[in-house]
Amino acid sequence: MKRVILYILFSTMLFAYQKGDSVNVTNLGISSNGVYLVDFFASWCNSCQKELPLIKKLSAKGVNVIGIDVDENIDDANRFLQDMKLNFRVIKDPKGDIIKTFNPPGMPAIYIVKDGKVIDTIFGAHDNIDRYILSKIGA
Amino acid sequence: MRVMFLIIVALFFSGCSIKEVxxxxxxxxxxxxxxxxxxxxxxxKFVNHIYFSKEASKGGSGVAGGGCGCN
Incomplete structure (x- = not known):
């Protein structure tokens, strides 16, 4: 009985990707080797807009970044991507199929994936996030 | 009987559940x-003006200050 109660209480956490979990999303294009940054953002998310220029810097330095735009409206997503001029691959996820798998507790959400496993998660916008990520991936 | 009671209690609590956003x-x-x-x-600005006129206080809506009624 205790197990059932605990399972119900923590079920949302159990289904979210956490440190050490293997990423099994085929359409992300993540290979089993190498470091990838999976960044979830949307046009209406002001913190994401603040953070994206720093992520662009990381991409320019050679970090593999995969952006996931979770805008439900494709036109909003296209306009946003045009404005931001991102230098990395972006997958549009209007139905939330990909983000549902990751199930982050907040936006923006960044997952650092190394050799197919999540090694760190960052939720919300942070100053100097590029430096933090570089220190994490040892680049 | 006990199982039925637990099911009814569970249904009771889940009946009014709110879908998480x-x-x-x-x-x-x-x-x-x-x-x-x-x-x-x-x-x-208009709503804030009415608020501070009626309450004789200013601030408290996300910025520093407020409460002295000295404006």
């Missing part, structure tokens, strides 16, 4: 029009 579903909630007094800056 996930962080990526908050597009509408993030819009300026969802703020108190809406997204109209003039209207917000």
């Amino acid at each position: 996930k962080p990526w579903q908050k597009e509408i909630l993030a819009k300026e029009s969802m703020q108190f007094s809406g997204g109209d800056g003039n209207l917000r």
Whole structure:
């Protein structure tokens, strides 16, 4: 009985990707080797807009970044991507199929994936996030 | 009997459950029009003016200050 109660209480956490979990999303294009940054953002998310220029810097330095735009409206997503001029691959996820798998507790959400496993998660916008990520991936 | 009781209790508590809004579903909630007094800056200023005139206090709505009634 205790197990059932605990399972119900923590079920949302159990289904979210956490440190050490293997990423099994085929359409992300993540290979089993190498470091990838999976960044979830949307046009209406002001913190994401603040953070994206720093992520662009990381991409320019050679970090593999995969952006996931979770805008439900494709036109909003296209306009946003045009404005931001991102230098990395972006997958549009209007139905939330990909983000549902990751199930982050907040936006923006960044997952650092190394050799197919999540090694760190960052939720919300942070100053100097590029430096933090570089220190994490040892680049 | 005990199992039936537990099922009824579980149904009772789940009957009024609210569907959780996930962080990526908050597009509408993030819009300026969802703020108190809406997204109209003039209207917000007007509402704040009425508030501080009636309450003899200013501030407390996200910025520093307030409460002395000395304006």
